[in-house]
Amino acid sequence: MTDKIVVENLYKIFGPTPKDALELIQQGLNKDEIFERTGNTIGVQDASFTIKEGEIFVVMGLSGSGKSTLLRMLNRLIEPTSGSVRIDGHDVTHMSTKELVALRRKDMAMVFQTFALLPHRSVLQNAAFGLEIAGNDKSESEDRALKALDLVGLKANANSFPDELSGGMQQRVGLARALAAEPSVMLMDEAFSALDPLIRTQMQDELLELQEHSERTVVFITHDLNEAMRVGDRIAMMEGGRILQVGTGREILREPANEYVEAFFRDVDITGIFIAGDIAEDATMTFAPDEAADKALKALQDREQPFGYVLAKDRFHGVVSQDSLKHALENNKGGLSDAYLNGRPPLKAQMTLREILEPVANAGYPLPVVGRRQRFYGVISRSTLLEALRKED
Amino acid sequence: MDYRIPVGDWIEAAVEFLLNTIQPFFDGVTLVVGWLVDQLESGMLGIPEWLFIAIIALLGLWRVGWRFTLFAVISMGLVIGMGLWAETVVTVALVIAASVVALAIGIPMGILAAKSDIALAIIRPVLDLMQTMPPFVYLIPAAMFFGLGKVPGTIATIIFAMPPAVRLTNLGIRQVGREMVEAGLAFGCTRGQLLAKVQIPVAMPSIMAGVNQVIMLALSMVVIASMIGAGGLGNVVLRGIQRLDIGLGFEGGLGVVIAAIILDRLTQTFGHHRKQAGVLERLKGAAQWFTRGSGETKDKPAQHK
Ligand SMILES: Nc1ncnc2c1ncn2[C@@H]1O[C@H](COP(=O)(O)OP(=O)(O)OP(=O)(O)O)[C@@H](O)[C@H]1O
Numbered sequence: 167m168t169d170k171i172v173v174e175n176l177y178k179i180f181g182p183t184p185k186d187a188l189e190l191i192q193q194g195l196n197k198d199e200i201f202e203r204t205g206n207t208i209g210v211q212d213a214s215f216t217i218k219e220g221e222i223f224v225v226m227g228l229s230g231s232g233k234s235t236l237l238r239m240l241n242r243l244i245e246p247t248s249g250s251v252r253i254d255g256h257d258v259t260h261m262s263t264k265e266l267v268a269l270r271r272k273d274m275a276m277v278f279q280t281f282a283l284l285p286h287r288s289v290l291q292n293a294a295f296g297l298e299i300a301g302n303d304k305s306e307s308e309d310r311a312l313k314a315l316d317l318v319g320l321k322a323n324a325n326s327f328p329d330e331l332s333g334g335m336q337q338r339v340g341l342a343r344a345l346a347a348e349p350s351v352m353l354m355d356e357a358f359s360a361l362d363p364l365i366r367t368q369m370q371d372e373l374l375e376l377q378e379h380s381e382r383t384v385v386f387i388t389h390d391l392n393e394a395m396r397v398g399d400r401i402a403m404m405e406g407g408r409i410l411q412v413g414t415g416r417e418i419l420r421e422p423a424n425e426y427v428e429a430f431f432r433d434v435d436i437t438g439i440f441i442a443g444d445i446a447e448d449a450t451m452t453f454a455p456d457e458a459a460d461k462a463l464k465a466l467q468d469r470e471q472p473f474g475y476v477l478a479k480d481r482f483h484g485v486v487s488q489d490s491l492k493h494a495l496e497n498n499k500g501g502l503s504d505a506y507l508n509g510r511p512p513l514k515a516q517m518t519l520r521e522i523l524e525p526v527a528n529a530g531y532p533l534p535v536v537g538r539r540q541r542f543y544g545v546i547s548r549s550t551l552l553e554a555l556r557k558e559d
Numbered sequence: 560m561d562y563r564i565p566v567g568d569w570i571e572a573a574v575e576f577l578l579n580t581i582q583p584f585f586d587g588v589t590l591v592v593g594w595l596v597d598q599l600e601s602g603m604l605g606i607p608e609w610l611f612i613a614i615i616a617l618l619g620l621w622r623v624g625w626r627f628t629l630f631a632v633i634s635m636g637l638v639i640g641m642g643l644w645a646e647t648v649v650t651v652a653l654v655i656a657a658s659v660v661a662l663a664i665g666i667p668m669g670i671l672a673a674k675s676d677i678a679l680a681i682i683r684p685v686l687d688l689m690q691t692m693p694p695f696v697y698l699i700p701a702a703m704f705f706g707l708g709k710v711p712g713t714i715a716t717i718i719f720a721m722p723p724a725v726r727l728t729n730l731g732i733r734q735v736g737r738e739m740v741e742a743g744l745a746f747g748c749t750r751g752q753l754l755a756k757v758q759i760p761v762a763m764p765s766i767m768a769g770v771n772q773v774i775m776l777a778l779s780m781v782v783i784a785s786m787i788g789a790g791g792l793g794n795v796v797l798r799g800i801q802r803l804d805i806g807l808g809f810e811g812g813l814g815v816v817i818a819a820i821i822l823d824r825l826t827q828t829f830g831h832h833r834k835q836a837g838v839l840e841r842l843k844g845a846a847q848w849f850t851r852g853s854g855e856t857k858d859k860p861a862q863h864k
């Protein structure tokens with residue numbers, strides 16, 4: 167995947183003397199000290215990261231951590247104090263007003279927390295706003311706007327006015343307005359924060375689904391951890407204007423860069439994030455499919471193991487137990503395949519912990535985990551799962 | 560203390576100076592405003608009374624409601640009955656002429672003030688001054704620069720009535736939500752597009768409230784301006800005062816009130832973002848009201864679910 171947005175050493179300092187503040191930053195003073203000494207507020211401090219094409223990149227942090235400021239520097243609604251932003255290799259920070267207007271019309275669209283729909287325009291005219299501004303003719307703009315409204319399920323409301331719609335519907339219009347412009351980058355500033363939890367989840371699903379069929383790059387701001395984990399391909403964690411860590415949700419969960427990040431992620435509901443493949447453990451006993459049943463039984467008895475897993479190279483074939491092997495031998499059957507337990511199907515490596523809770527709890531043996539074409543990842547026992555669910559404090 | 564600071568003398572000197580130096584400017588203004596007032600007045604007086612009433616009635620039905628329309632028709636009948644039709648029309652013509660000019664200057668000034676803090680810092684004290692001056696004060700320089708008659712009356716009215724247009728336009732534009740302005744910019748608006756497609760339309764209710772106030776102020780000033788010969792209903796009131804004729808003064812005052820109510824209600828309705836219910840629906844509403852015979856109106860919020 168190619169790099170879509172490259173941000174390097176980006177700073178934004180609000181206040182009367184940004185240059186002085188920059189110097190103090192170099193000397194290692196922090197946000198509060200600098201504010202006390204110079205009256206300048208650090209919005210964003212030394213941000214560097216790369217966003218890949220087609221990615222949903224989430225920026226997360228508490229209120230005042232500089233998320234909105236960072237986002238608005240990408241399309242230069244806020245002028246950076248120093249550093250650079252490149253989009254498709256073009257340096258946004260040095261563009262003329264004309265180039266900037268062209269970039270915003272062609273490549274970037276934005277969705278706002280307060281929806282920011284225009285009250286005097288109908289839903290359709292709102293959705294067509296970006297196209298109209300860019301100088302497309304009216305009927306073409308409205309055609310494309312109607313398609314975008316269709317995507318978000320609001321085609322029937324095209325002739326309503328914003329104040330006649332619920333909050334969730336208004337936000338969909340905001341989304342449609344951005345989609346209609348067919349931007350390659352979509353900037354979303356707490357776009358779903360004003361919605362109630364149910365509609366919020368729906369909108370997240372909608373966004374994920376739209377994203378499946380598109381090469382659009384999305385920069386998504388939220389202060390909600392679970393939302394970040396849900397929609398983000400990668401997450402950038404901000405605090406006090408600085409970016410503390412960038413990575414996938416699971417990467418950050420597994421190796422938080424510092425205590426702040428760790429504390430922040432403590433409350434996350436990991437059952438929806440970690441997957442079976444993450445926690446599977448190696449099986450103690452494995453056999454090749456052509457092994458004899460009596461030998462296998464002997465091996466299990468010697469090691470005092472109730473179960474064994476049959477693998478051909480790394481492909482999973484079946485599970486045997488001491489009992490099933492004895493039973494097969496009593497019936498004069500000497501192959502392992504005759505002793506397979508026909509209990510539960512193996513777990514899929516992509517299943518979330520939430521999804522495997524029930525099968526693991528009810529299976530009489532550690533369940534095998536398989537990936538594509540039955541590739542064996544390991545097994546998950548009840549105690550493995552409990553261990554994973556236990557929050558580390 | 561014997562010494563007086565001669566502010567009055569200074570002002571007089573300044574007026575004198577202006578009179579001598581930019582007389583051509585005043586002549587130009589006189590020409591334009593005079594022409595506008597004359598055209599409007601003769602145009603409106605040329606409309607037969609019944610047609611005038613019909614036009615107001617249609618406007619009323621479209622914008623306000625049938626009960627207002629009924630009131631307007633009856634009260635205009637009353638004006639005719641009092642024999643004050645021509646005076647009222649002259650007054651309204653003056654109000655419209657003055658308002659048009661006041662808005663043509665005031666709204667752009669309001670936009671300028673909204674766009675530039677420096678402009679606002681200059682304009683605001685001027686507005687404060689204009690609004691705290693007693694209206695009579697405008698009459699003197701107006702009469703000095705433009706003589707007596709309709710033109711100085713109109714000009715005094717323009718100056719007196721303009722501030723709300725500037726203030727409310729400025730306020731309306733400055734109050735447009737930050738994210739709305741950002742939305743405009745984020746989708747690639749130029750400064751002009753931002754103003755035309757986002758800021759002014761969103762500020763429209765506030766701007767229209769300004770328009771309404773300008774018209775109301777103009778009406779009150781036009782009455783006062785009759786003191787320097789602006790004519791119209793103000794003259795009737797003035798005559799009533801001079802002759803201590805309570806009846807005449809009251810009739811003139813009633814005419815002003817009627818004109819005020821009609822102008823106010825009609826211009827108020829243009830502030831809303833969207834058209835209200837169409838004429839047909841309003842007629843239906845009226846029919847329902849008659850058949851039900853109750854005093855409830857459809858635009859009263861329902862008390863129960
Ligand atoms: N126009 C401004 N002038 C001065 N300081 C500002 C301005 N905008 C933002 N700041 C400051 O910059 C910092 C970052 O603000 P920002 O709005 O980016 O935070 P945020 O992470 O988006 O917070 P929230 O979640 O509340 O939206 C804050 O300390 C804020 O006070």
Ligand SMILES: [Mg+2]
Pocket residue numbers: 233234235355356
């Ligand atoms: Mg924010």
